[in-house]
Amino acid sequence: MTLLADTARFRTDDPDDLVRASLACPICLRSDDLEWHGALDGYDPSVECRCPRCEESWRVYLDPQQALRFAFMDAS
Numbered sequence: 461m462t463l464l465a466d467t468a469r470f471r472t473d474d475p476d477d478l479v480r481a482s483l484a485c486p487i488c489l490r491s492d493d494l495e496w497h498g499a500l501d502g503y504d505p506s507v508e509c510r511c512p513r514c515e516e517s518w519r520v521y522l523d524p525q526q527a528l529r530f531a532f533m534d535a536s
């Protein structure tokens with residue numbers, strides 16, 4: 461299975477909704493009931509996502525600023 465990969469396209473001052481929307485499923489383009497898990501500590505921070513509807517998994521890569529933004533969201 462190939463894991464789809466994308467690069468996040470949100471700005472660090474975007475609201476949570478937009479940040480979450482940037483993870484949207486590449487198949488059905490929904491972002492409301494995704495399962496996601498941040499891997500934010502590594503050299504190449506990313507978020508692993510899964511759409512329960514399409515049973516598709518993919519990974520979204522973040523730049524360091526976006527990773528910080530995500531870590532903040534994760535904690536709230």
Ligand SMILES: [Zn+2]
Pocket residue numbers: 485486487488489490511512513514515516
């Ligand atoms: Zn989907």
